[in-house]
Amino acid sequence: MSKRKLILIGNGMAGVRCLEEILKEDPEKFEITVFGRESHPNYNRLMLSSVLQGDTSIDDIVLNSYEWYERNNITLCTGETVTVIQTEKKTIQTDKGKSMAYDDLIIATGSNPFMLPLPGADKEGVIAFRDIKDCETMIQSSEKYKKAVVIGGGLLGLEAARGLLNLGMDVDVVHIMDHLMERQLDVTASTMLQAELENQGMNFLMNHHTEAIIGSGRVKKVTFRNGKPVKADLVVMAVGIKPNVGMAADSGIETNRGIVVNDYMETSAPDVYAVGECAEHREMVYGLVAPLYEQGKVLAKRICEKETGKGYEGSILSTKLKVSGVDVFSAGEFVDDPTVRAVRIQDDFEKIYKKIVIRDNKIVGAVLFGDTSESRNLLNLIHNEIDVSDMSQVNILQTNDDNTPNTVAEMSDSETICGCNGVSKGDIVSAIQNDKLTSVTQVRDCTNASRSCGTCKGLVGEILEYTLGDDYDSASEKESVCSCTTLTHEEVVYEIRAKGLSHTREVMNVLDWQEEEGCSKCRPAINYYLGMVNPIDYEDEKESRFVNERMHANIQKDGTYSVVPRMYGGVTNAKDLRRIADVADKYEVPLLKITGGQRIDLLGIKKEDVPNVWKDLDMPSGYAYGKAIRTVKTCVGEDFCRFGTQDSIGLGIAIEKKFEKLNTPHKVKMGVSACPRNCAESSIKDVGVIGVEGAWEIYVGGNGGSSLRAAELLCSVSSDEKVLETIAAYLQYYRETAQYLERTSHWIERVGLENVKAVILENTQERTELIERMEIALTNLKEPWQDIISDYKKKHDLFEEKALTMIDN
Numbered sequence: 001m002s003k004r005k006l007i008l009i010g011n012g013m014a015g016v017r018c019l020e021e022i023l024k025e026d027p028e029k030f031e032i033t034v035f036g037r038e039s040h041p042n043y044n045r046l047m048l049s050s051v052l053q054g055d056t057s058i059d060d061i062v063l064n065s066y067e068w069y070e071r072n073n074i075t076l077c078t079g080e081t082v083t084v085i086q087t088e089k090k091t092i093q094t095d096k097g098k099s100m101a102y103d104d105l106i107i108a109t110g111s112n113p114f115m116l117p118l119p120g121a122d123k124e125g126v127i128a129f130r131d132i133k134d135c136e137t138m139i140q141s142s143e144k145y146k147k148a149v150v151i152g153g154g155l156l157g158l159e160a161a162r163g164l165l166n167l168g169m170d171v172d173v174v175h176i177m178d179h180l181m182e183r184q185l186d187v188t189a190s191t192m193l194q195a196e197l198e199n200q201g202m203n204f205l206m207n208h209h210t211e212a213i214i215g216s217g218r219v220k221k222v223t224f225r226n227g228k229p230v231k232a233d234l235v236v237m238a239v240g241i242k243p244n245v246g247m248a249a250d251s252g253i254e255t256n257r258g259i260v261v262n263d264y265m266e267t268s269a270p271d272v273y274a275v276g277e278c279a280e281h282r283e284m285v286y287g288l289v290a291p292l293y294e295q296g297k298v299l300a301k302r303i304c305e306k307e308t309g310k311g312y313e314g315s316i317l318s319t320k321l322k323v324s325g326v327d328v329f330s331a332g333e334f335v336d337d338p339t340v341r342a343v344r345i346q347d348d349f350e351k352i353y354k355k356i357v358i359r360d361n362k363i364v365g366a367v368l369f370g371d372t373s374e375s376r377n378l379l380n381l382i383h384n385e386i387d388v389s390d391m392s393q394v395n396i397l398q399t400n401d402d403n404t405p406n407t408v409a410e411m412s413d414s415e416t417i418c419g420c421n422g423v424s425k426g427d428i429v430s431a432i433q434n435d436k437l438t439s440v441t442q443v444r445d446c447t448n449a450s451r452s453c454g455t456c457k458g459l460v461g462e463i464l465e466y467t468l469g470d471d472y473d474s475a476s477e478k479e480s481v482c483s484c485t486t487l488t489h490e491e492v493v494y495e496i497r498a499k500g501l502s503h504t505r506e507v508m509n510v511l512d513w514q515e516e517e518g519c520s521k522c523r524p525a526i527n528y529y530l531g532m533v534n535p536i537d538y539e540d541e542k543e544s545r546f547v548n549e550r551m552h553a554n555i556q557k558d559g560t561y562s563v564v565p566r567m568y569g570g571v572t573n574a575k576d577l578r579r580i581a582d583v584a585d586k587y588e589v590p591l592l593k594i595t596g597g598q599r600i601d602l603l604g605i606k607k608e609d610v611p612n613v614w615k616d617l618d619m620p621s622g623y624a625y626g627k628a629i630r631t632v633k634t635c636v637g638e639d640f641c642r643f644g645t646q647d648s649i650g651l652g653i654a655i656e657k658k659f660e661k662l663n664t665p666h667k668v669k670m671g672v673s674a675c676p677r678n679c680a681e682s683s684i685k686d687v688g689v690i691g692v693e694g695a696w697e698i699y700v701g702g703n704g705g706s707s708l709r710a711a712e713l714l715c716s717v718s719s720d721e722k723v724l725e726t727i728a729a730y731l732q733y734y735r736e737t738a739q740y741l742e743r744t745s746h747w748i749e750r751v752g753l754e755n756v757k758a759v760i761l762e763n764t765q766e767r768t769e770l771i772e773r774m775e776i777a778l779t780n781l782k783e784p785w786q787d788i789i790s791d792y793k794k795k796h797d798l799f800e801e802k803a804l805t806m807i808d809n
């Protein structure tokens, strides 16, 4: 039987994915010809953001190489635009004068970027961000010019702006609304996002209406209806997209915003289908790949005359912003209205915000900022319309109950792992088992999981590890510190030790960093590693610190600061309290708050007052801002409590005095309770001590924050000295082997409690050496507030001048 002639118009992501599905359904049914306006084989458009941000290259984002088309007997005509479809004659014509007949035709012409019709929009240097050419233009412009203006504070605009910053340009983002990404985020998440991106170096012109683009030949500046003009050598418009329907409409096919299709992707013309961003289904036009791939699956079945069930019924949208160092997720509904209720968590210290929107006991939407680890679970709850009335608010967000499993082992087979491609855990596990797959790349090639935005790669790796056990070599899939290098954290530490490196610039230079200046991910990490390896000689590099650590206070959302003096073991006295009260009066501190770590937070202090507040307080810094030892919370203990058999306060104070000011990979919180009633909550601390009959039990790896974890028993010791010694060995081992920004709870899961016990309890020599190295690390610590008060230059640079580059976490 002769093959049916199938023409695909549009060689992009949705159309070619649909062809792949057709080849799976019935590889022999069609003789296929593809027309593509761009002069490339099908590539991953999503990854243009990563190309621009320097994380990958154009060569690496090709999805279907020329050989793939050849292998599948597909005729590919690149650089050729179809200009008309004669639906009655069933032929098409191209801009190269070609005419070709079809039996079936798929239109997958995608979208065009919307270009604001501004005076001067046709000047050189005004572009969109949609294809390889735009990406190349931006990279080339950055070599010659300095100042970019991105119009549009949506997903695309922000990803473009991050890329241009990475390319060394100064970037203004012009946004028409009061809040960024208003289509995906509520005001709180959006405000946190803006603050984070400002810290990365983006400048925002919010609520600005662009009026004109000025310049003779090339753009020189951008003017606004409301605001001062700004200089611009390059203008990138990212103000949305318009489905590319002109050719279909001119050919008499029904269009509205997009090409109108039914649940089987059929258009108004016989044997003509549409898929992707150009298609309008039930009055919806989609601009993300997940729905487009779902459409492609349905169409492939339809065109191959296979069972299609209910067809395509529409999709719930979810997005993640692809900007390194910023975790943002949004799915479904996020706006408050009378029909919904919301669960919210906001932690201004950790810069985490989570909002879950619930209607009729079902989650209908979510916004996550700062910690998106629950995104997949929430998406499953939304998609499966799970009744959450029996789940507590904490459970919904901490994902540790039966409906919301935490680890891949606990997930059900039906759970979606790759949202872009709709691939479940079960699909991946059976592919690994049936096709003997051993790497993420093989899983990608076989199942499509991780083939689009790539954010699910880590989970795919975890499933490989869970399925293959020891046979999985995760080391071969190493993760680098950041996009400036291919080296892992462990390799950087190894090189620092082996080559005797002593300065951040030296590390970046010697280890061939791709970005001369590094970035906000690698610089603080290198600074920590250098200090850890050379505790005596290394001069801490303030510029590589996150802003709070640099200022030794926590910046608040209104630009004021919070100051927390140390109160050893949570114990204070009338003199200190009086001093705090006097400072609060003198500097009109708007809020005094008792913290969870048993001390007093003075919130809302003006930047210029911060050094004088420290001076008047004359107390040590509580390090509430630092990747360092934070607090040692204590219970009342033997002196006053009738259950107490031990001196928890005395031990807590001794621990805090010994380890205060010590830098660690992430913050470390401790607790001491004098009996198993555990009033100091020692079981959710990084290090928790609990008094039992005649001994102290030491627990480690606990976390009481957004990812709750119970601490595990490390050992039981008989004296206060042994407690101090064991903590010293334990913390030093953590300092030396954890990756920067890895909490003890994650670190211990990675390295294993048994391994920690073997090193610090069973190996006497290693234990002794760890304690010795800890003692050295503790010798060189300065009280930071005193240090700044007594150093005019530091004080001036930090609190009186506008700080230069603010790195923030």
Ligand SMILES: Cc1cc2nc3c(=O)[nH]c(=O)nc-3n(C[C@H](O)[C@H](O)[C@H](O)COP(=O)(O)OP(=O)(O)OC[C@H]3O[C@@H](n4cnc5c(N)ncnc54)[C@H](O)[C@@H]3O)c2cc1C
Residues within 6 Å of the ligand: 009, 010, 011, 012, 013, 014, 015, 035, 036, 037, 038, 045, 046, 047, 048, 049, 080, 081, 082, 083, 108, 109, 110, 111, 129, 130, 131, 156, 244, 247, 275, 276, 277, 278, 286, 287, 288, 289, 290, 292, 320, 322, 420, 453
């Ligand atoms: C920088 C960037 C980052 C993105 N990041 C994400 C992300 O993280 N997650 C996500 O889900 N989505 C993301 N998207 C959106 C995603 O890329 C699109 O939804 C997807 O590519 C749309 O696929 P499509 O096939 O419908 O259109 P396209 O991929 O645009 O393909 C359409 C193709 O048809 C060609 N064409 C048009 N008319 C004709 C004609 N008459 N004749 C011949 N050829 C024609 C076009 O030149 C184009 O090559 C991103 C988009 C961009 C630009």
Ligand SMILES: NC(=O)c1ccc[n+]([C@@H]2O[C@H](COP(=O)([O-])OP(=O)(O)OC[C@H]3O[C@@H](n4cnc5c(N)ncnc54)[C@H](O)[C@@H]3O)[C@@H](O)[C@H]2O)c1
Residues within 6 Å of the ligand: 116, 151, 152, 153, 154, 155, 156, 157, 159, 174, 175, 176, 177, 180, 181, 182, 183, 208, 209, 210, 238, 239, 240, 241, 286, 287, 288, 319, 320, 321, 322
């Ligand atoms: N990570 C991701 O998922 C990702 C990344 C990039 C692009 N995309 C997709 O690509 C498509 C295009 O992205 P986009 O961000 O351009 O579209 P968008 O429609 O999501 O956002 C456009 C933004 O521009 C703003 N805007 C509109 N007119 C403006 C004006 N005159 N001045 C200033 N701002 C103005 C809007 O308020 C809006 O926030 C979308 O479908 C998006 O979903 C997705």
Ligand code: SF4
Residues within 6 Å of the ligand: 635, 636, 637, 638, 641, 642, 643, 644, 645, 648, 673, 674, 675, 676, 677, 678, 679, 680
């Ligand atoms: S932990 Fe025990 S000793 Fe400490 S306050 Fe509570 S009950 Fe008293």
Ligand code: FES
Residues within 6 Å of the ligand: 417, 418, 419, 420, 421, 449, 450, 451, 452, 453, 454, 455, 456, 457
């Ligand atoms: S979630 Fe985007 S590729 Fe898997």
